[in-house]
Amino acid sequence: MDHPYQRGGPRQRRDLQPVHPGPQGRGCRGRPQDPRGPRRQRRRRVHRAGRAGQGEREHRREEVGLTGDSALHRPGAAPFTERTPRVVAARKLTRRAEREKTGRFLAEGANAVEAALEHGGKVYELFVTERAAAQHERLVIAARAAGVPVSPITDRAADGLSETVTPQGIVAVCALVDRPQETVLKPGAKLVVVLVDVADPGNAGTVIRVADAAGADAVVLAGDSVDPHNGKCVRAAAGSLFHPAITRIRDVDAALKACSAAGLRTFGAHGYADTELDQVTFAEPTAWVFGNEAHGLPQGVLESVDLAVKIPMYGRAESLNLATAAAICVYTNAMASRAAST
């Protein structure tokens, strides 16, 4: 029996969220047009109810718990399309401004939806395609048990709610996860990751996943860093967005000061630093600070951190990318400080 790669424990769920979906997934995918048009009032549900194949579709929906006692889904109701007002409203959440305005975002994929239901505070609604509902029956049942409205959607509607190249067909509308900095950076935190001006949402999400795996208490998105609620970040984080505390601090200096005030020693990852990672003693609570993918940490940050640290380059590579560098630094720290405390 094949097992999913690098699991922490013997769970049975399949890994549905590869961060790199592969070249075959990267084609040009047509987006539905902006659905606010003269046709938005069409009552497609009524027209579709009697179509051929409806019986079989209904049967399968029944199996996965989308009908029955749900007040929303009368037997015979067709899935929401990209023109259904609630899907239209949800789709707007792919825009940062709309997320800020409404305080909501889209958590796409089984990992993210599961984490949202387990740890994530408020989940307003769950959209699932028929196929995804069949694959993730357990999640659909859990959502309904938690009182979350579950709405079936068409593949095309799922496409419109996805910011990734391989839509998963399961998307939850959730409350934003970030919290005020004073509730996140406080004495007692042992390991914190600070991203300064990180531009790529896939990188940010991968680092949030690594931080979670390493047991970090918090991830700070500082300066001009990407919105962690961006769909690509949510996908790359594979559920971890809901685990460490997340905060956004626009002023990088203030972020570093808040880390110090919380009793954290600040380490800046920097390719030209004098101190190499394997020379560092990890005895105290630490905040690891990583910079932009192309430019690294600004000089001011390098002067502010307690220690600049470089990853030793044993071969002929000049550098590592942000996510792998963060993985090495944060895990080396986590493993060493646990070894020291036992």
Add this chain to the structure above:
Amino acid sequence: MDHPYQRGGPRQRRDLQPVHPGPQGRGCRGRPQDPRGPRRQRRRRVHRAGRAGQGEREHRREEVGLTGDSALHRPGAAPFTERTPRVVAARKLTRRAEREKTGRFLAEGANAVEAALEHGGKVYELFVTERAAAQHERLVIAARAAGVPVSPITDRAADGLSETVTPQGIVAVCALVDRPQETVLKPGAKLVVVLVDVADPGNAGTVIRVADAAGADAVVLAGDSVDPHNGKCVRAAAGSLFHPAITRIRDVDAALKACSAAGLRTFGAHGYADTELDQVTFAEPTAWVFGNEAHGLPQGVLESVDLAVKIPMYGRAESLNLATAAAICVYTNAMASRAAST
């Protein structure tokens, strides 16, 4: 002054190869149509020579060393287009079958071209856009000094030679880098990375870069793993494709046996393993074996390796992605074995 992120030494070149180019780079990019058509014999160079702006273009090309003593580039010659037979021939190298047939591949990007010229064996030709030539003047000069023909190309031709979403405008035609296994897996190797059935070229390239940084002697692409000469792999490897020895072994069992025969202890990364990474002693030469992104290592491989190892999950993340997991395992090993030997 900002410095590039996580460099190994104080070089001045800018990092032009972020592995994740960011959302703004991920749009749908038009490809030129298949250039083998009735127009392929058009002599566009002659028609273009007298166009407005030619004087300025010529002047800039002169500055970056594309004219002068090159037998190829007469003053007044226009850049190659996507229809120029040599560009058409090079473009075919984006297909695996053509790479196998000709023994050549395309190394795109400044890092890859530099590494190819420094370490990579045979470079047959260098294509550069005007803008890339101005940015990478040193590389163009190095190529010409090494006797490599340098051909200016249009942006559109560069697009056709690129398999990534943000073409770099500088592409070398190189001899394939992989070598016979017996020249790669031999006694004396200290650290080897084996990828089994790894499907995504970006992942493979990132792992090759990590392996290089950690000082690995070789990377083995085993089983159904992606072709390391795929453009996305080359780009993600950021030059490292030319550093560790690369070999491809179709038979996974044979690959593991070859590792053992070379005196390497084989470690399989596996999420359900009993042994955690921080409990392992890294005294001997090691081969790290990583599996497919979604399915991990096949059961047969887990039974064949000397030790299955898992990365401890300290938080609530279930798993890590392939590249970050490989980075943690391989670097932990490299740092520990160096500490043990000093």
